[in-house]
Amino acid sequence: MILVFGETGQLARELARLAPEARKTSDLPEARFLGRAQADFTDPASCVAQVGEADAVIIAAAHTGVDKAESEEALAETVNATTSGAIARACAEKGIPLVYVSTDYVFDGSGTAPRTPQDPTAPLGAYGRTKLKGEQAVAAAAGPHVILRTSWVVSAHGANFVKTMLRLGAEREVLRVVADQVGGPTPAADLAAACLAAVQGLQKGAPSGIHHFAGTPDVSWADFAREIFAQANLPCRVEDITTADYPTPARRPANSRLDCSAFEAVFGVKRPDWRVSLTAILKELGAA
Numbered sequence: 001m002i003l004v005f006g007e008t009g010q011l012a013r014e015l016a017r018l019a020p021e022a023r024k025t026s027d028l029p030e031a032r033f034l035g036r037a038q039a040d041f042t043d044p045a046s047c048v049a050q051v052g053e054a055d056a057v058i059i060a061a062a063h064t065g066v067d068k069a070e071s072e073e074a075l076a077e078t079v080n081a082t083t084s085g086a087i088a089r090a091c092a093e094k095g096i097p098l099v100y101v102s103t104d105y106v107f108d109g110s111g112t113a114p115r116t117p118q119d120p121t122a123p124l125g126a127y128g129r130t131k132l133k134g135e136q137a138v139a140a141a142a143g144p145h146v147i148l149r150t151s152w153v154v155s156a157h158g159a160n161f162v163k164t165m166l167r168l169g170a171e172r173e174v175l176r177v178v179a180d181q182v183g184g185p186t187p188a189a190d191l192a193a194a195c196l197a198a199v200q201g202l203q204k205g206a207p208s209g210i211h212h213f214a215g216t217p218d219v220s221w222a223d224f225a226r227e228i229f230a231q232a233n234l235p236c237r238v239e240d241i242t243t244a245d246y247p248t249p250a251r252r253p254a255n256s257r258l259d260c261s262a263f264e265a266v267f268g269v270k271r272p273d274w275r276v277s278l279t280a281i282l283k284e285l286g287a288a
């Protein structure tokens with residue numbers, strides 16, 4: 001059984017949709033999902049107790065409130081690092097393959113070159129710091145693992161940029177959106193497929209390590225918003241602004257470009273074109 005920590009989040013919901021389909025064409029075990037009621041990440045012991053004899057574990061639960069984490073870093077650290085690390089150690093003791101999903105926000109966003117998995121990390125905010133500590137705890141546990149960094153996850157569920165833009169775009173004629181932060185939007189459905197590929201790879205003996213996986217092409221948030229409005233047929237106009245024009249509690253990286261070539265080479269999954277998956281998300285939301 002593939003044990004997925006997280007039930008209600010974007011990634012977990014797409015895993016729930018994909019896993020039964022994937023089983024029809026592969027030898028992947030059945031997936032089981034644990035929400036807060038069964039595995040509360042503020043209580044590491046309750047989560048560790050769930051690991052049991054799983055065939056593989058995917059950690060899809062996380063504190064993802066980027067701005068909120070600035071004022072509740074201790075909680076974010078418990079969820080993203082302490083409990084994730086405790087699960088990783090339980091998996092390592094039993095040799096259970098683990099996928100820990102992480103983020104572009106572990107980087108400082110300097111320059112314009114896509115970051116490779118080996119590039120130095122330097123998070124700008126609390127969310128990125130706690131996710132980096134989670135990565136370090138998973139690596140230190142030293143079981144079979146993939147730390148899968150992704151960026152700008154979107155889907156028809158939960159809170160994300162697509163849903164925010166649809167809401168604001170329906171209310172306003174003009175929306176001011178930052179144009180100096182660039183990254184790869186990643187549909188949660190494609191991320192779910194990447195996680196399952198990582199599980200299968202680890203089960204077949206792929207080496208442990210850090211990988212990057214994000215949708216292509218890289219765009220600014222402003223251009224991402226333009227594509228959302230174009231596909232949703234919303235007349236809202238997007239005005240380019242700078243990060244300085246849009247103050248937020250947390251600093252965000254200007255350069256979120258991820259070099260995903262190692263993940264493709266090892267696990268055989270190409271960067272998906274997010275514009276194609278965006279169409280499916282908008283259809284699911286009844287917005288296209």
Ligand SMILES: NC(=O)C1=CN([C@@H]2O[C@H](COP(=O)(O)OP(=O)(O)OC[C@H]3O[C@@H](n4cnc5c(N)ncnc54)[C@H](OP(=O)(O)O)[C@@H]3O)[C@@H](O)[C@H]2O)C=CC1
Nearest residue numbers: 008009010011040041061062064101103150151152153158
């Ligand atoms: N969203 C994004 O843009 C990006 C996400 N990532 C990473 O991808 C992974 C999946 O993210 P995504 O699916 O978008 O996340 P979501 O924000 O959609 O979901 C977060 C999940 O974590 C659960 N959770 C939060 N706190 C706790 C807790 N204390 N105990 C148990 N469960 C908890 C939530 O449960 P509940 O509903 O009960 O609150 C929810 O199921 C995460 O590791 C994230 O860091 C990486 C890059 C970008």
Ligand SMILES: Cc1cn([C@H]2C[C@H](O)[C@@H](COP(=O)(O)OP(=O)(O)O[C@H]3O[C@@H](C)C(=O)[C@@H](O)[C@H]3O)O2)c(=O)[nH]c1=O
Nearest residue numbers: 064066103104151152153161164176177178221246252
């Ligand atoms: C709503 C809005 C946002 N923005 C900007 C703010 C910010 O720089 C950018 C994105 O804002 P959001 O708050 O939606 O995105 P944010 O929560 O920062 O998204 C991040 O979430 C975490 C979990 C990750 O791991 C990251 O990869 C990334 O996806 O858009 C505007 O410029 N105008 C607007 O009207």
